[in-house]
Amino acid sequence: MKNTMPTFTNIEEAAARIAGNIHTTPLLKSRTFNEQTGTITYFKAENLQRIGAFKIRGAFNKILQLSDDEKSRGIVTYSSGNHAQATALAARSANIQCLVVMPEKARTSKRTATEGYGAQVVLAGKTSEDRFNRAMELHKESGYTIIPPYDDSYIIAGQGTCGMEIVKQYSDVDAVLAPVGGGGLIAGCALAIKTLKPTVRVIGVETEGADDANQSFRQKKLIRYEKTVTIADGMRNLSVGNLNFEMILRYVDDMLTVSDADVIEMMRFFFERMKIVAEPTGAVAPAAVRVHSDMFKGKKVCAIISGGNIGTEDFCSLLNYS
Amino acid sequence: MKNTMPTFTNIEEAAARIAGNIHTTPLLKSRTFNEQTGTITYFKAENLQRIGAFKIRGAFNKILQLSDDEKSRGIVTYSSGNHAQATALAARSANIQCLVVMPEKARTSKRTATEGYGAQVVLAGKTSEDRFNRAMELHKESGYTIIPPYDDSYIIAGQGTCGMEIVKQYSDVDAVLAPVGGGGLIAGCALAIKTLKPTVRVIGVETEGADDANQSFRQKKLIRYEKTVTIADGMRNLSVGNLNFEMILRYVDDMLTVSDADVIEMMRFFFERMKIVAEPTGAVAPAAVRVHSDMFKGKKVCAIISGGNIGTEDFCSLLNYS
Numbered sequence: 161m162k163n164t165m166p167t168f169t170n171i172e173e174a175a176a177r178i179a180g181n182i183h184t185t186p187l188l189k190s191r192t193f194n195e196q197t198g199t200i201t202y203f204k205a206e207n208l209q210r211i212g213a214f215k216i217r218g219a220f221n222k223i224l225q226l227s228d229d230e231k232s233r234g235i236v237t238y239s240s241g242n243h244a245q246a247t248a249l250a251a252r253s254a255n256i257q258c259l260v261v262m263p264e265k266a267r268t269s270k271r272t273a274t275e276g277y278g279a280q281v282v283l284a285g286k287t288s289e290d291r292f293n294r295a296m297e298l299h300k301e302s303g304y305t306i307i308p309p310y311d312d313s314y315i316i317a318g319q320g321t322c323g324m325e326i327v328k329q330y331s332d333v334d335a336v337l338a339p340v341g342g343g344g345l346i347a348g349c350a351l352a353i354k355t356l357k358p359t360v361r362v363i364g365v366e367t368e369g370a371d372d373a374n375q376s377f378r379q380k381k382l383i384r385y386e387k388t389v390t391i392a393d394g395m396r397n398l399s400v401g402n403l404n405f406e407m408i409l410r411y412v413d414d415m416l417t418v419s420d421a422d423v424i425e426m427m428r429f430f431f432e433r434m435k436i437v438a439e440p441t442g443a444v445a446p447a448a449v450r451v452h453s454d455m456f457k458g459k460k461v462c463a464i465i466s467g468g469n470i471g472t473e474d475f476c477s478l479l480n481y482s
Numbered sequence: 483m484k485n486t487m488p489t490f491t492n493i494e495e496a497a498a499r500i501a502g503n504i505h506t507t508p509l510l511k512s513r514t515f516n517e518q519t520g521t522i523t524y525f526k527a528e529n530l531q532r533i534g535a536f537k538i539r540g541a542f543n544k545i546l547q548l549s550d551d552e553k554s555r556g557i558v559t560y561s562s563g564n565h566a567q568a569t570a571l572a573a574r575s576a577n578i579q580c581l582v583v584m585p586e587k588a589r590t591s592k593r594t595a596t597e598g599y600g601a602q603v604v605l606a607g608k609t610s611e612d613r614f615n616r617a618m619e620l621h622k623e624s625g626y627t628i629i630p631p632y633d634d635s636y637i638i639a640g641q642g643t644c645g646m647e648i649v650k651q652y653s654d655v656d657a658v659l660a661p662v663g664g665g666g667l668i669a670g671c672a673l674a675i676k677t678l679k680p681t682v683r684v685i686g687v688e689t690e691g692a693d694d695a696n697q698s699f700r701q702k703k704l705i706r707y708e709k710t711v712t713i714a715d716g717m718r719n720l721s722v723g724n725l726n727f728e729m730i731l732r733y734v735d736d737m738l739t740v741s742d743a744d745v746i747e748m749m750r751f752f753f754e755r756m757k758i759v760a761e762p763t764g765a766v767a768p769a770a771v772r773v774h775s776d777m778f779k780g781k782k783v784c785a786i787i788s789g790g791n792i793g794t795e796d797f798c799s800l801l802n803y804s
Contacts, residue, residue: 435760438757
């Protein structure tokens with residue numbers, strides 16, 4: 161499969177390929193949330209996924225289909241967030257050498273976590289471009305296969321298995337909301353959902369300080385920001401991927417935004433009312449159901465909690481008790 | 483049923499009576515926890531129970547069996563923790579008037595929460611004795627039925643449904659650990675478990691600063707402390723109940739303690755690794771599996787997370803980022 165748009169068949173293949181390596185995460189609900197919003201909302205709990213985020217789906221799908229030759233040469237990735245941990249875990253489980261390119265000043269805790277999954281950290285410069293370039297060098301010079309975070313057919317197909325699960329678990333769902341960072345999750349889920357049940361509305365959500373995909377969607381051309389400012393670190397990308405954007409235009413019905421303050425309130429609600437932890441990016445799509453509840457009154461909604469990876473220290477500092 | 487020890491049949495009746503009003507909570511596991519402890523541990527997630535704690539089981543069981551006459555006169559309780567919320571919710575759902583006696587200086591947030599469940603707050607003195615006496619007055623003068631927090635046959639039978647679920651969900655379990663406050667949960671669960679599978683070891687856990695039940699268990703007589711000091715507010719009782727103690731002596735195999743610091747580490751683990759929230763009392767039994775892991779090596783263990791009711795502010799202050 162070249163790096164072209166995946167098909168629904170590719171998502172079905174992905175589901176078969178990664179089964180046993182990922183969890184079928186539960187749909188959770190809160191009576192209080194539903195009373196407050198006038199909706200019948202279920203949260204797809206990818207915060208309870210392995211490594212604490214949906215990213216493990218794409219990582220396993222990409223890695224498990226590598227040729228024996230590629231596997232023997234090892235892999236490299238240049239994202240330091242959930243994708244890096246997902247790639248490291250999938251690589252370890254497939255017994256493949258894994259390099260993760262991180263900024264020279266990466267936090268010790270992030271290095272330790274990545275090394276804890278058995279990956280080797282390579283330091284390079286300050287910017288994401290520095291890291292991408294270093295990964296490309298490692299690819300060209302030593303044959304490491306690059307595992308991109310989102311702009312990749314296998315990664316997108318892997319993330320799409322989440323959308324497939326949602327339709328199976330909540331067959332009469334009216335609308336599905338997913339957060340949009342690089343666009344892997346929304347692209348894959350939109351393809352899966354629109355294939356299985358075309359009447360379901362698929363909606364992408366960003367924070368106001370990182371609404372590049374909203375702008376791209378409205379203007380129908382791929383916008384790249386100079387910078388993004390948001391507590392939702394999973395959507396600090398300056399733009400979505402090319403493949404991702406093509407799929408968003410084709411399959412996504414609408415895009416919404418919420419504020420950072422909305423995200424924090426949603427995180428607090430998850431903690432206090434539902435006893436679960438969402439990282440900021442993970443609370444973005446759920447927050448949109450509350451903020452834009454007029455759009456969803458009486459509807460059967462599924463909002464994806466994309467991840468739950470936040471330390472207690474960062475959590476408490478965000479919630480303003482630091 | 484007089485206030486004598488419940489039988490296993492009473493627990494089966496309780497399960498039938500409260501079905502539909504409570505959740506069958508899931509068993510959760512963590513590969514990391516199992517690697518660290520060398521056990522095969524599942525956590526019974528009563529933090530995901532309605533009102534965020536197992537207390538709803540006993541409250542519904544007690545309230546749903548009241549006579550029409552008792553129901554029409556209303557109920558009163560004198561605990562201000564999870565039992566009060568459970569009683570208030572069960573009463574509202576059965577359309578019964580509910581009074582909750584609280585100390586004169588009760589926190590506004592606690593009053594608001596209790597009133598939010600539709601209960602009426604009655605203020606009385608400072609000590610738990612003041613509150614108990616006021617409840618007795620309301621019972622004698624106006625016919626309100628007292629819903630005691632633990633020293634009651636129906637309450638114990640209700641909490642026992644949790645133990646029954648554990649044996650059904652984890653049929654080859656070797657040991658079950660439950661926290662011990664007033665002793666309702668451990669007494670009911672021990673009866674259920676020992677009836678269904680007598681070889682399962684049933685173990686009660688307390689914090690070091692509130693180990694009255696440990697002492698009572700070892701000395702085989704009911705010890706009442708002058709005071710208890712622990713972050714686990716669900717086990718600040720000065721002693722277990724009479725009925726509870728009788729059942730502990732008969733059905734419980736062992737009692738353990740953990741420190742407050744162990745509890746905090748367990749809460750942090752739940753948050754960071756499992757993305758779930760446990761209140762201090764809820765982390766006590768799980769902490770014992772780690773602290774006393776030598777006792778459980780290679781064993782199939784179930785530790786009950788009894789509740790998850792803690793605000794973000796208290797959580798962050800406990801975890802020392804305040």
